[in-house]
Amino acid sequence: MAHSKWYQCSQDLGRFIKARSTLSDLLLRKLIKNPGELGDYSCPFTPAIRIADDNFRFNYFQGTHVPRLYFTWLENEEKRTSIPFTKHYEQEWINTFGYLPPAETQIDYFLGSDRQRSTGQFYTQASHRGRTAYLRTIELAKHFYGMPDTYAEHLSILALPIEPAYIGLVARKPDWIPEWNNNSVNADGITNFVNQALANFDLSSDSRSLLAFSMPIKIDDNTWIDLSVVKASTTDGYDDHIRLEERSGCISVGNLLDPEITYEFSSKDEAHCSAMAVTPYPFNRYGHWHSDMESRGLYVPKSNIDNKEIIGRTDECNFCYFVDDSKVGDSTFWFTDWQPNHPKGIRSFCGTATEIYNDKLSKWHSDSDSLVNCVYFCSVKILSSEDSYRDFDEQELDFIITKNQ
Structure with missing residues (x-):
């Protein structure tokens, strides 16, 4: 990670390795040209x-x-x-x-x-x-x-304990995320919260669209909300009873230590044809240093154009998505009152959001009307307990929000 910030490693770094492996060899050759020593087993x-x-x-x-x-x-x-x-x-x-x-x-x-x-x-x-x-x-x-x-x-x-594509990513909570402000802990209160977030986002940018966001919300020590919101195109047709499924319809592939990820989408994923973003399943790289963010998931723009490849890598502290070398959007993440532990029903104390550039939509999505003709799928888990000595009761809600509802 220091090397990515231009730190130059000592040429004899290998002699300090006392548990050599194929992975340590690979890392040394990335850090040092023609290392003389590779360490001991x-x-x-x-x-x-x-x-x-x-x-x-x-x-x-x-x-x-x-x-x-x-x-x-x-x-x-x-x-x-x-x-x-x-x-x-x-x-x-x-x-x-x-x-x-x-x-x-x-x-x-x-x-x-x-x-x-x-x-x-x-x-x-x-x-x-x-x-x-x-x-x-x-x-x-x-x-x-x-x-x-x-x-x-x-x-x-x-x-590998890190995901090379996430090196350089900096936590930043978007300004458009509202405070909870004593909303009711039910579908109506959550709808009000999401609508306020959407309205705040629209005021902050007219060249971007909000594709997805996911976050925990702490009401008090005994009440929590885990919320995920994903844009869906109504021009593709959608099911009123659809439920968001995480890590479905997309895998992420990283090549050795390359600082980028390729996303591959399933052409047979009919159940998710209208959702415009998905969380990928990490196929061959999963850095546990980033497990808080990975547990929440970065929502990747889902291309509905055949053979269109989306690449993700960190650029200017954000995680950005590229199609044909053109940046089409980015994701951010942030921490919410981070602690070493969190309630079992909450994915993590990390929040994520994905934005797309309106003028680049045609590069990865076939229908430009999808930015206008859209709804937002909401998946919610409410945790509540009478006191700190009881397990949380879990309530799951799935509903659709239209803008300005």
């Missing part, structure tokens, strides 16, 4: 698999402290090659306990007195241990099964 490699009864709760940590994606990708490679990748993964997990004793992995301390109904984005020692085991499994495949370096590099990117 944490311990020797062996193809032997000797899994005893005590596997240090390997299965327990999968999908909680350790991203399930590691096991899934290795399982896919196992099916494709018949090499026991998942067993090697488990063995490498066990091996780490030979040089690093287990430490506390509970996160209750950070959740405070509200731990029963709270969660958060945490990375524990078990998380690091899982990433180490995954990277060592890839290294073992290179040493004993002949996995090509380039293939290993693409697999190792799953363990």
Whole structure:
């Protein structure tokens, strides 16, 4: 990240690496031209698999402290090659306990007195241990099964702790987001809030359109709202009963350490034909340093033009979208009273918003009338509790707002 700000790394940086991997090699070659040293491995490699009864709760940590994606990708490679990748993964997990004793992995301390109904984005020692085991499994495949370096590099990117396309992104809450101002915590109150946001946005810009925004709203300690609003084109036809589905109809693809993301849309996603923005599913890169923002999701302009590619990258502190090298819009994010924990029903304490440039609509959308003939899909979750010792009751609302409603 410092290198992206023109910091020049020391030529002997590699000699300080004591847990070398394909990923660390890739990073060094990005930072230093022809590095002389690549570091040392944490311990020797062996193809032997000797899994005893005590596997240090390997299965327990999968999908909680350790991203399930590691096991899934290795399982896919196992099916494709018949090499026991998942067993090697488990063995490498066990091996780490030979040089690093287990430490506390509970996160209750950070959740405070509200731990029963709270969660958060945490990375524990078990998380690091899982990433180490995954990277060592890839290294073992290179040493004993002949996995090509380039293939290993693409697999190792799953363990990259940052998303290169988000480097340089700066949190900024838009001025047009209104205060809640004692609205009723129901559909009418939320409609008033959204209409005020839309009206404020229109006053702030006549060359842009608001495509989507999503945010948490704290009413008090026992009442929360998680709100997502997405523009939809009525010229495409839309279903009055449609419900927004996150991470559907679009995947994001990043190539190794390239500072940009390519978005690929499903041509068969008929259920979302009228929604003009979607949150993508990260296919091969997911930087846990950005998990607050990713949990909320950046809403990407959804192209309905065949074979039209949308590229995303950070530009001037915002995350911008490009079509044919022309900037068509951007997304911003901000934090709302950030804390290490948040209610389980709230995606995160991060808010996001996506704006598009009206004069660039034709580059990614086939109908210019969609900016006029439009509605806003609203997906709402209301959390409420009588006191701090009870779980939240959840109420979900889905409705449509027309401008000036």
